Amino acid sequence: MRDFALAPSIAAPPVGGLADSVFERARLEPTLPVLARRVPGSAEWTEISAVELRDTVVDLAKGLVASGISPGHRVALMARTRYEWTVLSYALWAVGAEIVPVYPTASRDQVEWILRDAACVGVVVEDEQAVMTVGSVCASLPMLRHVWQLDAGALDNLVARGEVVPATTVDSLRRIVLPDSTAVISYTSGSTGRPLGCALSHRNLAAPCDTLLAGWGHQVVPPGEQASVLAFLPFSHVYGLMVQGLCVRGGILMGHHGDPGGEALGEALRTFRPTYFCAVPSVYERIYKGFMRAARESGRGALFERAAGTARDFALASERHRLGEGPGPGFDLRLQHALYERTVYRGLRGALGGRVRRASSGGTPLHREIALFFEGIGIYLNDGYGLTETAGGVTAQPPGREKSGTVGKVLPGMDLRVADDGEILVRGPSVFQGYVNDDAATRNALRGGWLATGDLGVLDSDGYLTITGRKKDVIITSNGKSVAPAALEQRLRMHPLIHQAVVVGDGRPCVGALITLDPDFLAYWRGTLEPRPDPRGRDARDAREENALREEVARAVAAANSTVSRSESIRVFRVLPEPFDVANGLLTPSMKLRRDAIVERYALEIDAMYQARARTRRDPAPDEPAVWDDSDNVFR
Incomplete structure (x- = not known):
């Protein structure tokens, strides 16, 4: 057993709830820009000041009160990372409600499970498609009373509804929120079994943010400038929530971008220019x-x-x-x-x-x-x-x-x-x-105060x-060798052609790998091949390209194997025709591999991979992984 602890916290213990930071910033620096919204169809960003954020939070909180939302009620937020997510979450915290983040890409069954397990009284969605998803499971959700659609003017409707509620009501509700009141029910990724709802208090969420701001905040901004962060990680994940908390509690200008991949993110970074x-x-x-x-x-x-x-x-x-x-x-x-x-x-x-x-x-x-x-x-x-x-x-x-x-x-x-x-x-x-x-x-997770x-x-x-x-990912081969797959998978992904890798081998004679290719780099790689005509026709040319690709992937596997012992090295591999993603159920919404689902989906491919190895006449050398049989054509 090895222990390690640093000095006591360098941040003051949090007092009150998370929404207090919005009101405190507005009091101390009312004109400070704290949020930035993208102007639709433009590269420009509109900044929102601390006092404007506070007023918006109050107006929405009044609308929530008028809608019957009370302290302890749970409301799900099922949306991409966007401005509305932030203002609604702080409005809900201001009235003592608890938020339940739900990935907008969640399946119907996942939505039903989370909304029912958390006993949500309301849910905020983005568009008509999400409304239909929620509507299809409403019969099993007796507690659900509200479905607010952002793209149908939900915020304006809430503000209008709350006009009859005095601001003092919100202030009174906010002041009774304690640090140990529950703020978020964050569901685990569900990589194995049903997702579990983690109850996180206002103190839980504030403590790491305040510690990082106190000890590391100076690293976020060049001298003489206001720090800025482009939030594109999903707020449905605790890492995204932490980014939001750091920005709001630290007075860091936060822009929102709902698409974490592709050219859209690059263009948003170039226009927002975060520090x-x-x-x-x-x-x-x-x-x-x-x-x-x-x-x-x-x-x-x-x-x-x-x-x-x-x-x-x-x-x-x-x-x-x-x-x-x-x-x-x-x-x-x-x-x-x-x-x-x-x-x-x-x-x-x-x-x-x-x-x-x-x-x-x-x-x-x-x-x-x-x-x-x-x-x-x-x-x-x-x-x-x-x-x-x-x-x-x-x-x-x-x-x-x-x-x-x-x-x-x-x-x-x-x-x-x-x-x-x-x-x-x-x-x-x-x-x-x-x-x-x-x-x-x-009880299984918390043992004597330790998680x-x-x-x-x-x-x-x-x-x-x-x-x-x-612990649950460790592979035990048939000869009793324990192998942690993460390092091998990480090393494989360093090759530009390899997009994803899953190491397998439980109960097998050796370690194997399922590999997917990066489509962009694969297209580039194909273009670099010497365009030699083949008198035997297109099939022969494709076979030549496939052989070259086999060799390239084999070199990537050999490079990964060089970092581990022979008994831990990948002896067989198979390239799959499609990536693991959320849509096919092989990635969690937080982009973690659903290993059990992958092994089940590709059970036949895994069996064939090991059977092909058994047919080989010799054991390959340490730097020569096998086997890629004739049926494994990645160009199909």
């Missing part, structure tokens, strides 16, 4: 691969590779220096880095708006090479650790002592312990109140935590 960036590892991986693909398509691929290598070398030397393990970058490396700063790095930062200098990653561990790359181009990535049951933050990188490849040290005010079996245990003010309607699950996270990790001698996987 700080918050995302999950898959977003950083996508950005990195996008940089690489764009460089190769413009004929500057070799330049990018050299610049990326220099960035990582520079960041590694800088890290060793700040940890007291080296002299820092040498003269030649500094000179080379300065050259690429002018020719490459500045342009890469410009793709994120040009003002970002630091960023945060959470949700799952970030690959060390990705972290070093971004630090090397001038954007330090603060990889941290948290989970739904801790309202987000548990660890963060200590300022000036950051160590890439770890998730940092435990936050002040929190305690962290690694049990003998490697499970991470935590306790502190952000640990949740329990699971709603499931006392057994609560059993289900995550596996290692503490080094300096107190830095490294996440090694999830």
Whole structure:
């Protein structure tokens, strides 16, 4: 058992509810811009001041009171990240109600389960399609009395309805909200079984935000500027809620963007120009691969590779220096880095708006090479650790002592312990109140004041935590070898062609992998192949391309295998024709793999993969994974 705890919290204990911060900011800095809305059909953003936000919250809260919403009532918010989400959540908290975040992409069954399990009296949706989803399950929801549709003027209707309610009523309700009152029922991703509703208090949500603002807030903004963050992570996930809390409690200008992928996000970043960036590892991986693909398509691929290598070398030397393990970058490396700063790095930062200098990653561990790359181009990535049951933050990188490849040290005010079996245990003010309607699950998770996270990790001698996987994800092969799949999957995704990877092998003679390809990079890769005509026809040309792709994927697997022992290495793999996504039920809404569902969906492919291996006449060498049989044609 290894323990680690930092000094007591450097932030004052929260007083009152989360909505108080809106009113306090309006009192202290009434003209400070706190929210930004995108002008429809335009690249311009309209700023909302602290006093305007407060007045909007009060007007909506009055409408909620007029609609019969009382302290303790639960209202679901089923919408993308948008301005209305923020103002409604603070209006609900102002009257003592509890919010229940629901992913707008949730299935009918998921919506029914959450609304019924949480006993919601109201739900806020975005559009007619969502209204129809809720309507189809209303018969099983006797508590549900209100369905508000944002795109049909729900906010204006609430404001009009509340005109008869005096503002003093809202003020009275807000003042009786205590820090330990429940603020959010946040449902787990449901990667195994039914989602569980985590009851999070106002204190739970405020504590990590206030600690981070007190100890790390200076990193969010360049001197003399107001900090700004573009919120695009779903507020339905606790990480997104934490970003919202940090911005509102810290006076950070927050813009809203509901589409976390593709060109739309890049365009929003370039126009909003945030000073700080918050995302999950898959977003950083996508950005990195996008940089690489764009460089190769413009004929500057070799330049990018050299610049990326220099960035990582520079960041590694800088890290060793700040940890007291080296002299820092040498003269030649500094000179080379300065050259690429002018020719490459500045342009890469410009793709994120040009003002970002630091960023945060959470949700799952970030690959060390990705972290070093971004630090090397001038954007330090603060990889941290948290989970739904801790309202987000548990660890963060200590300022000036950051160590890439770890998730940092435990936050002040929190305690962290690694049990003998490697499970991470935590306790502190952000640990949740329990699971709603499931006392057994609560007792199993909370043991003597400690939260059993289900995550596996290692503490080094300096107190830095490294996440090694999830207890439930550990694979036991037929020869008894235990394999944590996360590191292998992470390494595979570093190859630009590989989009997703799931390591399998429970009860099998060796470790295998299911792989999906990145469609954008695959299209580029195909275009780089030498267009040689084949006298045997199109089928022969396709076969030649397929063989080349097999070899490329095999090299990616071999590279991943080089980081583990032979018994842990991937001996067989299969490339799948479609990605894992939320729509096909193979990803959770928070973009986590539904491993059990994936193994069930592709049971025949997994069986065929191992049977093909059994037919091979020799065991492949350590750097030569097998098997890709003739039926595995990714060009179909």
